[in-house]
Amino acid sequence: MTMSAQTAKVPVRDWWAALKTGFRLRCPACGEGHMFYRFLKVSDCCPHCGEELHHHRADDAPPYFTILVVAHVIGALMLIVEEHNDALDIRIHMVVWPILTLGLVLLLLPRFKGALVAYQWALRMHGFETAQPNTFTSGKPA
């Protein structure tokens, strides 16, 4: 059996659907189980369907994407507010922007990590290729 014949038997996973499911912090295989057992700690296996999730190698990518988005959103908002109300007290800036930044980071960081883990799962990266075959078509386990 050739290598292409072996890989042809592996079902293709919908990476976009998995990405969206991961962004919702759900298991990319079933769409039901929680991907994390703590704030940023990925469960070894999905508590709903048992899909192995410990193969992920998210590393620095989730903070990178979080900083990329949060810096652009907060930076743009700061410029807009400053443009329309340059008399605003600096103490308000010193309170509002750090709180908004922290809130947005806490909101987005686990979501970007979930999306990245799901993306790696969909493309069978980093050991996900050896996990049991599972397809993602309708959000339900195959």
Ligand SMILES: [Zn+2]
């Ligand atoms: Zn699952």
